[in-house]
Amino acid sequence: MKLNNQALVEFCGVTIGYGRNRLAENINWRVERRALWGIVGPNGAGKTTMLRVLLGLLEPLAGRVKRTPGLRYGYVKQREALNETYPFTVGEVVMTGRYGLMSWLARPGAEDHAAVEEALTRTGIADLRDQPLRELSGGQKQRTLIARALAARPDVVVLDEPTNDMDIAGEQSVLNLIQQIHERDGTAVIIVSHLLNTVLQIAENLVFLKENEYGVFSKADFIGQNHLERFYGIPIQVLKHSGGSYCVVPNSE
């Protein structure tokens, strides 16, 4: 049963890593309803490891992850990790997002098909329903993965590097979709990315991971209090655009 005023997920003194390799220790972090988080940091800092602990795919080395009973994740994995050996169609892939809701012997029913159709329509790929996933563009594959996550009617959508290798138009399209999901459904969203500028466009709060260090910030704090230079170790300049978005660039002066 979901408790309205409590966090959906809470990290309590969590240490993440593998074996003796500890990537970040004593993480305390809460994901509230309707929150929009970014997990950022340099490559190898432990972002994906933290995501795997969040999803329950990996046990923390120490501490505990508390989850609201019955919590449903919508997981959008990296496109590069897609298995394209067999010609699964877009519709078939999105339907797998419903499998976690079905009992062992159940077959997809009317409600499942309706959820899939709704997810396909919301992500703008209903006309690709019968196309093999492996024949789609990168942006279309990304939308398919997002549709799969939506089909599960999740409480938290978790996206791993959703805009990698995308052009600017494709990236903006995906970010707009994510923002729409967050605003329309009130779904908590967590984006993991090494692309700080991408995450800064929509995240309200940030978890920053660096070797043996982590920080939890609101976006304003993160940008305004020189955390960027401390975490990246180089002079940083933050450019604010008239529309309210930010762009972070190295300061060459």
Add this chain to the structure above:
Amino acid sequence: MFSEPFLLIALAVGLLTGGLCAYLGNFLLLKNMTFISIALAEIAALGVAIGLALHLQPEPIALLLTFAAIIWFWQQGRKGRRATEGQIGVLYAASAALATIVIALNPMLETHGVDLLSGNLLYATGGDLVVVAAVAGIVALPHILFRRQFLFVSFDQETARAEGLRSHLWDLVLMLSIGFFIALCMRFVGVLFVFASLIIPGMAGLALFGRVHLVFYASVIVALCSVLIGFVASFRFDLPTSPAIICTYALFYGACLLWQRAKR
């Protein structure tokens, strides 16, 4: 030819094993575990050799060794450490060598027609056919009931787990079902037939169709046709049965590739 009971029994065993191996092999292809299939086949063959050499029923020992290997592969996967091709190669080579040694130390096995590489389809009895059919039924049942879960964990185990499925357990049941069938039909058909049946019909299906369910159907049909044609050819031209079937698989696959190219 078809008036001889022993030939009909051999053909029936070949159709059952070829058809079901073709279906099961799709999961191994989907999981990109092609070489594990030959390692499992060879490990099962080692179990058969040890069992026969010790004058025991070979199937339980074949099952034991095959299940041990599957559980080891599965544990590696759980820890995020997929078995490397080198490790699979070591298992295959060591099992093949040990099986050869076991047979060499027991010449009576060879005189009784034990051929772990090419199999002994023509030695299958009516009782063996009943056993193979029963085993096929036991293996087919979970695949009929849980095909959705098996496909999902083979396609994307990580997302399945994130959605709350016990994907590691489903994966284990899937792999054990495959190992179960391999271990129990190994004695009749041999390593090469098992490996070829697991891989080539599925590859032919992939060349023919762009829908997953059609790939599965096509792989089984290719296997059944290849077994029938290869069996008849082996009788007609006095060829070893399993190798003749395997060559027919390869010819079918070649034809499918040509058809795929012509379609473009």
